[in-house]
Amino acid sequence: xxxxxxxxxxxxxxEVRNRVVLAPMGIGSYNDDETIxxxxxxxxxxxxxxxxxxxxxxxxxSSKYGKYKLNGAYDDLFIPGLSKLAKAAKGGGAxxxxxxxxxxxxxxxxxxxxxxxxxxxxxxWEGDKKPKELExxxxxxxxxxxxxAARRAKEAGFDGVELFGSEDALISSFICPCLNKREDEYGGxxxxxxxxxxDIIHGIEKVCGKDFPIGFKFNAIxxxxxxxxxxxGVKIAKxxxxxxxxxxxxxxxxxxxxxxxxxxxxxxxxxxxxxxxTIEISEKIKSNVSGTPVIAVGGxxxxxxxxxxIGDKKADxxxxxxxxxxxxLWAYNASRGKRIRPCIRCHVCHxxxxxxxxxxxxxxxxxxxxxxxxKKTESPKDVxxxxxxxxxxxxxxxxxxxxxxxxxxxKDSCIGGKLIPGSVPDFKYEFLDLLNFFRDEIEESNVGIxxxxxxxxxxxxxxxxxxxxxxxxxxPIIPNVAGADNDNVIFATYALDNAGSYKGxxxxxxxGGDVGCETALLLRRNGNEVIVIEMxxxxxxxxxxxxxxVILEKMLIDEGVKxxxxxxxxxxxxxxxxIKNSKDSIMExxxxxxxxxxxxxxxxxxxxxxxxxxxxxxxxxxxxxxxRLKQAISDGxxxxxxx
Numbered sequence: 001x002x003x004x005x006x007x008x009x010x011x012x013x014x015e016v017r018n019r020v021v022l023a024p025m026g027i028g029s030y031n032d033d034e035t036i037x038x039x040x041x042x043x044x045x046x047x048x049x050x051x052x053x054x055x056x057x058x059x060x061x062s063s064k065y066g067k068y069k070l071n072g073a074y075d076d077l078f079i080p081g082l083s084k085l086a087k088a089a090k091g092g093g094a095x096x097x098x099x100x101x102x103x104x105x106x107x108x109x110x111x112x113x114x115x116x117x118x119x120x121x122x123x124x125w126e127g128d129k130k131p132k133e134l135e136x137x138x139x140x141x142x143x144x145x146x147x148x149a150a151r152r153a154k155e156a157g158f159d160g161v162e163l164f165g166s167e168d169a170l171i172s173s174f175i176c177p178c179l180n181k182r183e184d185e186y187g188g189x190x191x192x193x194x195x196x197x198x199d200i201i202h203g204i205e206k207v208c209g210k211d212f213p214i215g216f217k218f219n220a221i222x223x224x225x226x227x228x229x230x231x232x233g234v235k236i237a238k239x240x241x242x243x244x245x246x247x248x249x250x251x252x253x254x255x256x257x258x259x260x261x262x263x264x265x266x267x268x269x270x271x272x273x274x275x276x277x278t279i280e281i282s283e284k285i286k287s288n289v290s291g292t293p294v295i296a297v298g299g300x301x302x303x304x305x306x307x308x309x310i311g312d313k314k315a316d317x318x319x320x321x322x323x324x325x326x327x328x329l330w331a332y333n334a335s336r337g338k339r340i341r342p343c344i345r346c347h348v349c350h351x352x353x354x355x356x357x358x359x360x361x362x363x364x365x366x367x368x369x370x371x372x373x374x375k376k377t378e379s380p381k382d383v384x385x386x387x388x389x390x391x392x393x394x395x396x397x398x399x400x401x402x403x404x405x406x407x408x409x410x411k412d413s414c415i416g417g418k419l420i421p422g423s424v425p426d427f428k429y430e431f432l433d434l435l436n437f438f439r440d441e442i443e444e445s446n447v448g449i450x451x452x453x454x455x456x457x458x459x460x461x462x463x464x465x466x467x468x469x470x471x472x473x474x475x476p477i478i479p480n481v482a483g484a485d486n487d488n489v490i491f492a493t494y495a496l497d498n499a500g501s502y503k504g505x506x507x508x509x510x511x512g513g514d515v516g517c518e519t520a521l522l523l524r525r526n527g528n529e530v531i532v533i534e535m536x537x538x539x540x541x542x543x544x545x546x547x548x549x550v551i552l553e554k555m556l557i558d559e560g561v562k563x564x565x566x567x568x569x570x571x572x573x574x575x576x577x578x579i580k581n582s583k584d585s586i587m588e589x590x591x592x593x594x595x596x597x598x599x600x601x602x603x604x605x606x607x608x609x610x611x612x613x614x615x616x617x618x619x620x621x622x623x624x625x626x627x628r629l630k631q632a633i634s635d636g637x638x639x640x641x642x643x
Contacts, residue, residue, distance in 0.1 A: 001337045002303050004310040009317065011053070011293060012213030012246035014159050016095050016317075018052040019310055020331040021295055023321035024099045024162070024217075026057040026070075027360040027368075028353040034060065034072030036081035039359065039369055041088045046370020047324050048092025050332040053317070055097050055215070055249075056085065058164045061149035065142060065170075066102050067109035073100055073149040082156035090157070097215055098153040100146060101164025104173050105131060112138075114173040115181040120225055136184055139196065142170070147203035150212070160213030161204065163197060166251035171197050172219050175236055178226040194239050201243045213246035215295075220281045221252040223263045230284055237285045241292040249295040249319065250281050259547040268322070269299040271345045272427050272551045276300055276309065283314040295319050301343050301430070303334035325349050325362050328370045339440060341365060342433040347547045348630055355544075363630040364434060366394070366637035374641060376403045381466035383643060384409065385447075386455045386610060389417020391621035391632030392471030393438045396447045398640025404467070406447045411454040415439060417473055418622075419629075421496035422515075425522045427555070460613035467643050468614035470607055471636065474600035474622035479510060483572030484596070492519045492597035503527045508577050508591040510569050512539040516597035517552050523595075524559045531562040531589060533569055533579055569594075600626040 006018040022044075029039040044054060059073040060066065072078050082098065089096035105113050105121075111131035118125075125131060134142070150161045165171035173179035174196040180187045186195050201214055218240070220233030228236070237248050252265035261270045269277045278298035286294040296315035300306050301323040309315050324330045326343035333340045341364060349368075352358045362368050380403050385396040388410030400406040414420070416435050423431035442449065460468060476491045478484055492515050495502070499519075505528045509516050512534030524530040532539065539556075540549040556563065566582040577591040603623050611617040618639045621632035 002307040002334060005303060005307040005318070006335050009052075009293060011095075011215070012160065012244075013211040014095055014213055014246075016052040017093065018050070018331070018335070019317040020050070020052045020306075020334070021317050021319040022047050022051050022054040022094075022324055023297060023319035024055040024057050024164075025321050025325070026353055028358050029360075030069045030071065034070060035078060036071055036085050040071070041085055042369045042371050043360075044085060044096075045088030045091060046328045047330070048089045048094040049329055050335045051092065051094045052331070053097065054089045054094045055162050055319070056099050058099050058101050058169070059149065060102060061100050061145040062102050062142060065110070065112050065138070066104075066107040068103055068107040073098065073152050074145060076152060079152050079156045082152065082158070086157035095159040097160040097162045097213070098149075098156075098158045099162040099164050099217070100149045100153070101169045101171060102142060102145075104168060104170030106168035112170065114170070114179055115187070117181050118179055120178065136186070139186055143196070143199050143203055146200040147207050150204040150214075151207050154208050154212055160215060160246055162215035162217055162249065163200060165197055165216060165218040166249075167219070167253050168255070171200075172222065172253070175218065176222050176224075176228055177232075178222070178224050190235070190239075194236070197240065198243060201245065210244075215247045215249055216240050216245045217249035217251055219253045220250040220285060221265055223252070223254045223265075230281060233281065234285055234288045237289050237292075241289045245292060247293040247295055247317070248285060248289065249297070250278060250285055251297060252278050252281060259550050261547045261551050265298070267297050268347070268350065268547070269345060270347055270548045270551055271429065271431075272548065272555065273299070275302070275429065276305060279309055279314050282309075286313065286315060293317060297321070299345060301345075303340070322349060325360065325368055326365050328365070328367070339437065342430045342437055344428075344430045344434055346629075347545045348628075350547070351545050361630060363628065364633055366634045372641070374398065374401045377643075380404050381643065383407070383467045383469065384455075384460065384463065384465035384614075385469045385471060387417070387471035387473060387621075387623070388412070388415030388449070388451070389471060389473050389621065389632065390419055390438060390629060391636040392417070392469065393442050394633050394636030395469050395471060395620065395640040397442055397445050398637050399467075399469075399643050400445050400447045402640070402643065404643060408442070408447050408449050409453045409455045410449070410451045413451055415442065415449065415451065418493065421493040424496045424499060425518050427521065428518070455610070457609050457613040460610065465614055466616060468611065468617035469639060470610045470617065470619040470623060471621050471632070472603060472606065472610070472623045474602055474626045476596065477599050477601050479569065479596060479598050481510075481569045481572055486572055486574060486594075488574055488592065489572060489594045489596060492516060492595055495519050495523065495593075495595045499523060499526055502593060505529070505592045506590045507531070507593045507595060508533060508589060509595040509597055511597035511599070512536070512563070512565070513597065513599070514540055514543050514549070514552065516595070517556055519595055519597060520561050521552070521556055521559060524556075524561050531564065532556070533567050533577075534563070534565045535568045537566050539563060539565065602626060
């Protein structure tokens with residue numbers, strides 16, 4: 001199965017057992033002294049099974065240049081911790097490369113740059129925000145630091161190193177015309193701009209030997225004025241290939257000042273964008289660079305698609321990132337045709353690490369660090385789970401794997417909860433995969449599933465379970481608007497479930513959060529006139545992950561959905577709606593259908609009555625406090641494990 005993806009390949013002097021690469025990802029776990037944390041060792045070790053190559057997150061080569069907290073490789077004192085990391089990967093049979101670099105402009109605490117006279121950054125670099133321009137002697141000092149970091153990697157047992165030349169790292173600024181305005185030996189001509197990474201490669205070869213592999217990750221497209229277009233990206237790849245690097249790891253980048261989702265080749269496409277977004281880049285590089293393997297990136301999630309990318313000669317290896325966060329055993333399960341927990345590309349993982357500097361989390365994987373083991377109980381119990389949404393499903397499966405006798409009750413005809421309407425839009429590419437994953441998991445478990453059954457306190461008293469888990473979800477909020485109970489008023493969940501029934505209608509949606517906007521886009525694509533009414537001054541203002549919202553809002557505008565912000569509904573009739581704007585002006589707009597999407601509320605009284613029916617009882621998810629998918633799943637997993 002997947003013979004291309006799981007075929008061996010030579011990378012310089014070593015052979016990897018397959019073409020699956022664990023992409024370099026920071027997980028937000030750093031010791032104050034920059035030694036490797038136990039959490040990161042666990043994260044890497046938990047993903048080594050059947051993976052071909054692991055590339056670590058960026059490791060700092062210098063203590064002098066840059067102060068942003070990373071893992072360190074700038075002193076021999078780091079070798080023991082690095083050795084533990086290498087052993088964790090090799091324990092699962094994977095090869096491992098240490099990614100080495102320094103941040104440059106991306107370091108907010110002590111930034112160093114190639115050049116100061118960069119027009120696009122002049123306003124940002126005012127006063128105390130002005131970075132330091134590297135002197136020629138400092139550049140040579142940093143090159144030596146790269147070399148010794150590679151030496152330490154070799155001594156620690158790594159199979160090779162990857163030069164971090166992508167994103168806003170220092171190497172990337174040397175090879176980007178916009179960011180390198182130097183007039184010495186490290187700037188001006190193309191060859192001079194390439195001198196910095198090439199000098200690093202030569203230095204590593206001199207100290208570590210030519211048989212110690214060096215990979216090169218770079219921005220094959222740097223989407224800024226006078227940046228790197230694909231033609232220049234190919235030229236850079238061809239030049240670096242002449243140095244006989246082990247591989248070329250393509251990347252695309254805009255700027256940290258903009259969401260990564262907002263340009264043509266997003267390396268981390270979000271849930272509203274197609275997968276495999278930079279394959280055009282890897283294909284162009286591979287077709288122009290002979291003899292050097294190319295690693296592709298860009299929302300690669302599915303083994304069959306990865307296998308085809310390699311089979312079609314669009315890349316030699318694939319870097320899998322977020323899919324490995326969602327499924328620790330991605331490579332192992334793929335190699336055996338086993339079910340894979342699908343990443344939904346919600347950006348929760350990236351948001352927690354990059355925006356909040358917290359430890360990585362995942363919406364659907366409650367064991368991201370691969371530390372947990374579900375142990376069998378010595379005292380099996382009868383467990384009743386009320387509610388078949390994601391939280392209830394995970395609680396039921398986890399408790400069943402512990403050895404308990406579990407029954408799950410769902411009042412509707414099928415399980416899935418709000419994930420059912422949430423998976424309807426075809427532009428939310430992986431949500432239906434997730435719904436089917438949950439259903440397949442519980443169908444193959446020992447959990448008894450009873451649908452079309454609304455559980456009452458009397459029912460619980462009659463059945464007398466040893467443990468009760470309540471996961472009945474939240475109820476939609478009904479706005480305090482005249483006519484909100486009219487027959488032409490429906491909730492967003494109903495509109496999503498029955499979206500195909502509405503065509504050629506004039507539809508007004510109250511609420512411009514993500515659910516309201518997704519509903520608006522789907523109904524518009526089905527041939528309706530759609531207007532969104534939002535009381536705040538912008539759509540999805542309270543949605544934190546702008547990587548997602550900027551794309552969804554653009555899709556709405558491109559599809560012709562009308563948007564009224566700073567507006568509230570005041571009255572609904574059978575054929576129109578009155579809205580009031582921030583200046584108290586009243587507007588009347590036609591409306592055949594009104595869709596309510598103003599949020600959800602918990603069910604404290606219902607939950608209280610149910611919990612009182614069993615001495616050993618728990619409640620989780622939206623029924624306690626409306627939240628995100630992550631909270632329901634993590635609650636379900638935690639409760640299922642503790643029973």
